[in-house]
Amino acid sequence: MMRSLILALSMSVALPLWAAGTDVVPGSGSLAKAIAGANPGDVLTLLPGRHEGAVVIDRPLTVTGTHDAVIDGMGQGTVVTIDAEDVTLRGVTVTGSGLSSQDLDAGIKILKQADRAIVENNRVLGNLHGVDVHGGRDAEVRDNTIEGTRQFRLNDRGNGIYVWNSPGTLVEGNSVRWGRDGIFSNASRTGTYRNNLFRDLRFAVHYMYTNDSEVSGNVSIGNHLGYAIMFSNKVVVKDNLSLSDISHGVMLNYANNADVSGNLVRGGTDRCTFIYNAHKNLIYDNRFEGCNIGIHFTAGSERNVLTGNAFIGNRTQVKYVGTRDIEWSFEGRGNYWSDHPGFDLGGDGIADSPFRPNDLMDHILWSQPAAALLTGAPAVQLVRWAQSSFPATLPGGVVDSAPLMVAPAMTVPSEYTAMEAEAVGRRDESVLDDFDINDLSSH
Numbered sequence: 001m002m003r004s005l006i007l008a009l010s011m012s013v014a015l016p017l018w019a020a021g022t023d024v025v026p027g028s029g030s031l032a033k034a035i036a037g038a039n040p041g042d043v044l045t046l047l048p049g050r051h052e053g054a055v056v057i058d059r060p061l062t063v064t065g066t067h068d069a070v071i072d073g074m075g076q077g078t079v080v081t082i083d084a085e086d087v088t089l090r091g092v093t094v095t096g097s098g099l100s101s102q103d104l105d106a107g108i109k110i111l112k113q114a115d116r117a118i119v120e121n122n123r124v125l126g127n128l129h130g131v132d133v134h135g136g137r138d139a140e141v142r143d144n145t146i147e148g149t150r151q152f153r154l155n156d157r158g159n160g161i162y163v164w165n166s167p168g169t170l171v172e173g174n175s176v177r178w179g180r181d182g183i184f185s186n187a188s189r190t191g192t193y194r195n196n197l198f199r200d201l202r203f204a205v206h207y208m209y210t211n212d213s214e215v216s217g218n219v220s221i222g223n224h225l226g227y228a229i230m231f232s233n234k235v236v237v238k239d240n241l242s243l244s245d246i247s248h249g250v251m252l253n254y255a256n257n258a259d260v261s262g263n264l265v266r267g268g269t270d271r272c273t274f275i276y277n278a279h280k281n282l283i284y285d286n287r288f289e290g291c292n293i294g295i296h297f298t299a300g301s302e303r304n305v306l307t308g309n310a311f312i313g314n315r316t317q318v319k320y321v322g323t324r325d326i327e328w329s330f331e332g333r334g335n336y337w338s339d340h341p342g343f344d345l346g347g348d349g350i351a352d353s354p355f356r357p358n359d360l361m362d363h364i365l366w367s368q369p370a371a372a373l374l375t376g377a378p379a380v381q382l383v384r385w386a387q388s389s390f391p392a393t394l395p396g397g398v399v400d401s402a403p404l405m406v407a408p409a410m411t412v413p414s415e416y417t418a419m420e421a422e423a424v425g426r427r428d429e430s431v432l433d434d435f436d437i438n439d440l441s442s443h
Helices: 002-014 030-036 360-367 369-374 378-389 414-425 437-442
Strands: 021-024 043-046 049-052 055-057 062-065 069-072 080-082 088-090 093-095 106-111 118-120 123-127 129-134 140-142 145-148 161-164 170-172 175-177 181-186 192-194 197-199 203-208 213-216 219-221 225-230 235-238 241-243 248-253 259-261 264-266 271-276 282-284 287-289 293-297 305-307 310-312 316-319
Touching: 021 030, 030 043, 030 049, 030 055, 093 106, 106 123, 123 129, 129 145, 203 213, 219 414, 225 235, 241 414, 248 264, 264 271, 271 287
Parallel strands: 021 043, 043 062, 049 069, 055 080, 062 088, 069 093, 080 106, 088 118, 093 123, 106 129, 118 140, 123 145, 129 161, 140 170, 145 175, 161 181, 170 192, 175 197, 181 203, 192 213, 197 219, 203 225, 213 235, 219 241, 225 248, 235 259, 241 264, 248 271, 259 282, 264 287, 271 293, 282 305, 287 310, 293 316
Antiparallel strands: none
């Protein structure tokens, strides 16, 4: 009985007894005055209309309303700055930030020590950066529609969601379009970025120095690159879609100990997947389909495991140049290759013969592009026939000793298929032409 009484008293102390609800009328300065007069725990409800910013929420409050309630920064700085713990911003429209990249102007900014902020179901439109989680821990950015600026030059745009040094951030269920990167996570850890939709961006998800985190269930359509995991450790990349992303679907660049599984990459004009100087990654049960190159694997990448993947209808299934063999099967389970004419007399789902996706002529063509003029020459065809008949003459490269006979099936919801068709139809109108994917290796 005494313990129950003590618990009840402690809860009454923790929760402010004076919490109240206040309607805030539109106008210049009205929201700032309401914040200044509010007590911790109060709920401020914005009435429909234009609430001129910028504003700073410097105490634990809930600011809510309908999408007809517009917080407008009038082109100056960040529109809404959250500078207190346990703030919720819900259901409103935020627009009109400044355009200073140096100051990281944003629609919504969560500062250091503004822990446990919740930003949900807002429309964040036409700002330089959409939501900037800048040091606050355990933030939740959920179910927002974020549309960035559309300046012609890519470097003049900001990110939909920028996460910097903000452990425990959850980014879930957002729709992000236009701008530079959908999510740019830099120098952070233990984040979860899942079930978001990204369109018309440079990268859907861009990781730099972000460790022990998860990218799952996201959809990237028609971006320059889907999921770029760079200089990061122990990242889970699973169950994502990359549909007709222009350059790469998934890229591991100086990324180690990643778990990459269950992803579908299809329709890229360049590479489904690029593995660049990345080590000890487990890449399994993915489907790479309909790209110029299924996977470009650089010789500097070591101790990676690839198993259970499907390489379907890529113009070149694998691009790898090396002097030694690399085994792409694990514990008797390899990958599915749509161009492997194998048989399975044992009926165990494993082809009876190994598969090598590349031969000597591939290596020559990659190192000497001018040799492509000789591709159809009888001498070239003779070399390829000889290598297929006498495998000992093959150069070093990828070897799959246990190719699969059946590819794993993956389905794409019809709504995303329609968006993909639209993105392909607009590909020639891309405003991302000032971005060179080859610069990534130096970043």
